[in-house]
Amino acid sequence: MTRPRLRHLAFVVRDAERMAAFYCAQFGMELFHTDPDGSRFVTDGYLNLALIQQRLDGDVATGFNHFGFQVTDVPPIADRLAEAGVPRPALRGGDRPFAEYRAIDPEGNWFDLSEHGFLPPGAGAE
Template identity: 35%
Template sequence: MPKIKHIALTTQNPDKVAAFYKEAFDMQEVRRSPNGAVFLTDGYINLAILNWKTAKDADVGVNGPNFSGIHHFGFEVDTLEETAEKLEKVQAQRLSQRDGM
C-alpha cells in the first residue's frame, strides 16, 4: 500500500518552523538548501519547509505568492496526553477540539 513520504509547506520563516517540528515531534534535520529551505524526517515521512514563493517563482502554486502552509497533515503518536503536553510546552495553537482530546 502507498505511504506518504513527503509533505511540503511554505512559510516566511523556515528556521523557526523547523525548530518547532524538531522540538515538538523530535524530527531530525536532513539538510538545508542554499535558498533557506529546511528538510526534516521522522524516519518515515519527510517534511520540506520552504521559503514563501513569490510571483517570480515558477512554482508559486495555486494559492499565489506569500502563501504559508498546506491544507492539513497528521502525525501518529504513542499517547495523546504526552503529545498534548509537549505541544503546550512549545506554545502550539489548537485549531480544533475533539471530545477527550
C-alpha cells in the same frame, strides 16, 4: 505490487528555520537538508517534511491544509505543545474514524494527532 505510501509533505512557510526547529524539538524529527534559499527538510525516519521558504518575489501563498502524526499517548504531547506556546490540541468532533485531535503549529497550520493511526477502521498495518 504494494500500494504507494505517503512519505513526503510540503509547506511553504515564512520562517523555515523556526519551523524546522519546532518540529525537531516537539516531535523528535531530524533536519537532513537545507537548501541555499533557506528551505529546510526534516524527517521522522519514514516521512519527510519540506519546509519551503516563502519568497517575496514568489506567487505561492504560505500553508497547506493539514497532516497527521500517529502518537502513543496524546496528553504528554498536548502538554509539550502548550509549553511551546501553541494552543492545546482539541478533540475533533463528529464520527471520524481516526484523527482524534486537531492541533496547530506556530504559523497556524493544522495537524492531527491520533493514538490509533490514520488507517480506516478494520484495516491492519502493512
